[in-house]
Amino acid sequence: MYPQVLKTLIATDCIIVGIEEGTLKLLVIKRPIPPLKDRWSLIGTFLGIEETAHQAAHRVLYSATGLNNIYLDQLHTYTRPDRDPGGRVISIAHFALIRIADYHNNSSKQVGSKWFALNDLPKLIFDHDNMVNDALAKLRERAKFNPIAFELLSEYFTLKQLQNFYEELYQQKFDTANFRKKVLSYSFLVKTNKKVKDTSKKGSFLYRYDRKIYEELRSKEFKIRFI
Amino acid sequence: MYPQVLKTLIATDCIIVGIEEGTLKLLVIKRPIPPLKDRWSLIGTFLGIEETAHQAAHRVLYSATGLNNIYLDQLHTYTRPDRDPGGRVISIAHFALIRIADYHNNSSKQVGSKWFALNDLPKLIFDHDNMVNDALAKLRERAKFNPIAFELLSEYFTLKQLQNFYEELYQQKFDTANFRKKVLSYSFLVKTNKKVKDTSKKGSFLYRYDRKIYEELRSKEFKIRFI
């Protein structure tokens, strides 16, 4: 029905972030197809005929990690005509937050993928380095006001782990006493009676995030800030 | 070089927002091509062969408004296979903030376009209503922490006009005394010695936004919030 103008392939690339042993990490893959076969790349796919970008991203995430129910959010669409030497391809970048423990527990993950610490990333192909930088900038913006830390922490976590996530993300130390006062001042962090004793003799309580309480608060509260 | 998978047209649609007489408005157009010719639509275009989405959006903004140097930011890419009855088209939505006075002063704007108050919008084609809602949600998020009010206010504005923008955007009244204290506490609003007397007998001073001062502050200040 439309006249012939530019028609291009659509790719979806995923910036997959998780935290392990207090370090933020990115999941990348050895690119399985030319051009630049076997170079480090974000995990991506081409959009299918009857698919949304969101579905395509979930599809590739499942094939790469064996996980469903991953936090996934569209980030930005990259359109530079020369961004891919293999031809004109537009890429819709998404970012995904993963609980790395779940990833490791899952056997059906793709071979050739690897977690790298953010401060030890290899050079990635195309404009993927840009995508990672943009994603991290957005993550930093978003984590100030949105409860996304809980998407990559385990379901049960200590306040120290939560604090550590922010310290990693912003490369900045926060006062522990004040941090816990701040996050506990909202009611959506629910204390359990379980303790973990791997980092201290006293042991620290596990908390969980209650999404419903958060959303109710959010609906009436104009200003919620995590740090 | 790549195998044959889905190739689609890429559109760019612009959510063009401005403020006039204290009311937020959206610029839309009577769609000039089928399908749904002559129905109200966002202003858009198809992406050209050697163009980025950003360039295409600027191109169509210029043809619609006669203005260059418009604040333009990519929002979200819409990919539902059935979103356009004319065929599979992916749309990269942008939002643009315009000084309506500049628009009116410019003679080379496109005919068939019209400003509608946000609370009086006509039904738009395709998923354009969704795009507008998403854009406004993002604008509300962004205006809390980013100096985008100054993109649609005139270069010189009164504090009351600034306050009015926020009151319109959030549909909520703010205390005038506290609002001015808040925004003046940062140093990037520069008072001029000009007064306008159209709304009061005393007259109110005009201010301007100093981007450099803002950016310097931003680089060292973790928390800047406008309201």
Place this chain on the structure above:
DNA sequence: TATAATAATTGTAATTTGTACTTTTATTAT
């Protein structure tokens, strides 16, 4: 010409939140 009216602007006092610390607590290894 004095005065009432109006919105802009400034001021103030009470409350809340943020910040930098100190102290106490629960537990384990010695």
Place this chain on the structure above:
DNA sequence: ATAATAAAAGTACAAATTACAATTATTATA
């Protein structure tokens, strides 16, 4: 029993927010 440790709670001061009241500059009208 005690030293060591990190978690958790407390404290006191500073800064920001909030809800108002008071003052100012100007113009229209008496």
